[in-house]
Every structure is written in C-alpha cells, then in structure tokens.
C-alpha cells in the first residue's frame with residue numbers, strides 16, 4: 288500500500304468528487320494570495336491553512352509540488368466591478384503612508400502569520416507590481432486576437448466571445464448571479480465583461496500607474512493571477528485554490544482570459560478547489576481597528592496559533608465554520624490534551640510520507656485510517672479522530688504511537704513534535720499584566736490585609752470580591768497573602 292488510497296477531491300469544475308491524477312513529475316499549484324492593503328483576518332487565513340493541507344496531502348502521497356501564492360500590491364479595485372480607486376491607494380491615504388510602506392508592512396505580517404500557523408512556505412510569492420510589463424503583453428495578445436474592446440475606462444475582455452464563459456461558476460445553470468453585483472460601466476457590452484486594463488480618468492492621476500497602449504493606468508485585478516501563474520508554473524498546471532468567493536467571478540475571469548491567451552483548446556487548470564467561509568459574526572472577541580479579528584488578537588487573548596489551526600481542521604474545508612471564543616476554548620483544550628499525551632512519546636520520528644510511515648508495521652490499522660481520511664477530500668476531522676483514538680488504544684505500543692503521531696501531524700501540521708505545553712497554559716498569565724494592573728492588584732491585596740488586621744471583615748470581603756472580578760485569586764499563607772491569576 289505504498290500509495291494508499293487514491294486521493295479523491297472535490298473539483299469545483301464540474302462540482303464532483305474525482306481522483307487526483309498528476310499530469311507530470313511536479314504538480315503545479317497556485318493559490319490566490321492576499322491584497323496587502325490591510326491585515327488578513329482569521330477568515331482570510333483559512334484559505335492558506337486549506338492550501339497547506341492540500342500540499343501536505345500531496346507530499347504524503349509522494350507527489351512533488353511547486354506552490355505559488357501571489358501578493359496583490361496593485362490592481363485590486365475597491366469595487367468588484369473593477370471600478371473606483373485601487374485598494375492600495377485608499378489604504379495609503381487612510382494611513383498617511385506610501386503605497387510601498389503599506390504593501391511591505393502588511394506583507395510582512397502575512398508571512399509572520401503563515402509561519403505562526405505552521406504553513407509550509409510556497410516556492411514563490413510573486414508581487415503583482417513586478418509583473419505589470421508581462422500583464423500588458425498578455426492583454427496585447429488578447430487584443431490582437433479580437434477578444435477585447437476599448438472604452439475610455441480601459442481595455443475590456445468581451446465575454447461573449449467565449450462560449451464556455453462561466454462554466455466554473457455554473458452561471459448558465461444557476462443564473463447570472465454575478466450580474467447583480469456589478470455596477471454599470473459606460474459602454475460595456477455584456478454585464479460579465481471585465482477590465483484587463485484600467486485607464487486613469489483624465490485629471491485623476493493615480494499613485495500606481497504604468498504606461499500602456501491603452502493609456503496610463505493599472506492592470507485589472509484578474510489579470511495578475513493568470514499572468515503570474517503561467518509565468519511561474521507554465522501554461523497549464525494541475526491545481527488552483529482560493530476562497531469560495533472567488534469561484535463565481537475572479538476565477539471565472541482568470542479561466543476566460545487564460546484560455547483565450549493559450550488558445551490550445553485545453554482546459555487551463557484541471558482541478559479547482561475552494562474553501563468555505565469562516566463566519567465571524569458570532570465572535571465576541573474585540574475587533575482590531577478597522578476589521579474582523581486576526582491572529583494577533585487570538586494570541587493576545589492567550590490562544591496558541593496551533594489551536595486556531597486545530598479549530599479549522601476540526602471542520603471540513605467545504606463547510607462553513609462558526610468562529611466563537613467557545614470553539615477556540617475547546618480547540619485549545621483539545622490541543623493541550625493531545626500534547627500531554629504526545630509529550631512522553633518524544634522525540635518523534637521524522638515522517639512526511641505514507642511510504643516512510645509504512646516502513647513500520649501499521650498499528651491496529653490506524654495508518655490506513657489516517658490515509659483513508661486525508662484521501663477522502665481532505666477529511667482532517669476524521670484524521671484527527673483517528674489520531675485521538677489511537678492514542679487511547681492499549682493495543683498500540685509506544686513505538687507504534689510515535690509513528691502514528693508523526694504521520695498524522697505530517698498532514699495536520701500542528702507541530703506535535705515540539706509544541707511546548709507551557710505555551711498552552713491558562714489563557715492569561717501573570718506576565719501579560721501591565722505594570723498599572725499589577726500595581727492596582729497589589730494595592731488591593733494590601734488594603735485587604737489591612738482590613739483583616741483591623742477586623743473589618745465586611746471591607747475585606749468586598750475587596751476579595753473585587754479581586755475575584757479581576758480574575759485574581761488570593762491565598763493566605765504563613766508568609767502573608769499570595770495572589771495569582773486564575
């Protein structure tokens with residue numbers, strides 16, 4: 288069983304479960320990356336943890352992957368219709384910083400978050416601004432082939448020329464749902480037509496601007512993913528991932544322009560994988576300035592990034608997940624229990640593939656359960672359950688458990704080999720108190736001691752209740768009162 292179960296995945300193109308069959312020695316994989324005009328929130332990060340799960344599953348099967356994730360630092364307009372200002376420029380004006388500074392700082396935080404979430408680094412993280420000349424060449428080719436028309440607003444792709452337009456979104460079957468979101472652009476022939484180039488309005492000079500055959504301006508957002516993926520992965524590649532919101536519009540347009548450009552009658556990309564949303568509505572967590580909670584908010588509240596990863600993997604990537612502090616508490620507690628069980632088994636063997644894991648015996652058939660779970664459209668929840676069962680199974684020796692933990696974690700990426708249990712301790716530690724808070728607590732404790740000395744029990748009880756509300760527990764010892772956070 289070197290390769291185990293066939294890897295089955297849900298292809299958005301056709302909306303069905305299929306066997307994954309790589310087209311060559313190296314599987315090309317492209318994931319739509321962040322627009323670096325703001326912090327990525329927790330919902331955004333789900334897409335990268337999902338792409339990482341796909342990569343780990345392919346590695347498990349012995350399939351080599353070349354993964355590319357783009358950084359959008361130009362071209363993403365404020366509205367879905369490719370009209371209005373560039374998101375980067377709006378952010379620069381809001382924060383009174385240059386576009387370059389904005390892009391650099393949010394890109395840096397994005398990389399830090401990926402690292403904290405134990406996401407395997409991609410082979411390339413191309414920046415859109417570095418590919419504008421190639422985007423212009425790409426658009427020129429489409430224009431020469433008659434796929435486009437010019438408007439004062441820029442160069443537009445004529446979707447009526449593409450008989451397969453919208454196949455991914457099943458636009459014809461489900462009705463043109465995209466149409467409702469798109470505002471009117473003067474002269475646009477079809478409501479699904481989109482901008483390849485956005486020419487700047489007369490008298491409104493943009494900060495980010497390039498010269499082109501269609502005047503000074505910026506590329507359309509969809510263009511960058513086609514151009515950069517083809518530049519770095521070749522004309523055709525196997526897997527394209529992204530959030531479910533890209534399935535109806537962005538990816539539809541990527542396909543239309545790429546197939547028009549390649550003109551070889553082949554589907555551009557064979558497998559399209561989309562992760563569902565993370566619902567943040569129910570979250571009681573304080574929101575960061577200007578948006579939904581992000582990873583830093585979680586760590587500040589005392590959660591480990593691996594607990595967020597475990598929370599995500601506890602659901603299926605094609606199901607919506609509700610983010611709540613209760614669910615995070617449960618994830619952190621589960622992780623804590625897992626680490627407590629794994630700690631006596633350390634050090635764990637280095638295992639990345641099924642082949643490596645299968646060199647040892649398959650204790651109680653668990654390896655097969657793990658492989659079956661990941662092969663069934665990346666069922667990480669089932670995989671997690673199999674691991675937990677195995678750790679409680681008295682038939683499995685310590686050596687067997689070592690292999691299973693290492694094998695499961697090669698897919699889950701929780702970092703079970705070296706997660707420090709101390710990092711998963713109670714949500715708030717004394718060290719997180721500010722000097723001011725510490726001072727106030729110590730003053731209250733001293734006042735309580737004084738009240739007790741004066742036999743003012745009512746006052747002493749009142750102070751204890753106040754400390755209690757702050758999460759402070761006071762213990763009276765022979766050396767005097769001691770306090771700690773609960």
Ligand SMILES: [Zn+2]
Nearest residue numbers: 319320512537
């Ligand atoms: Zn994209």
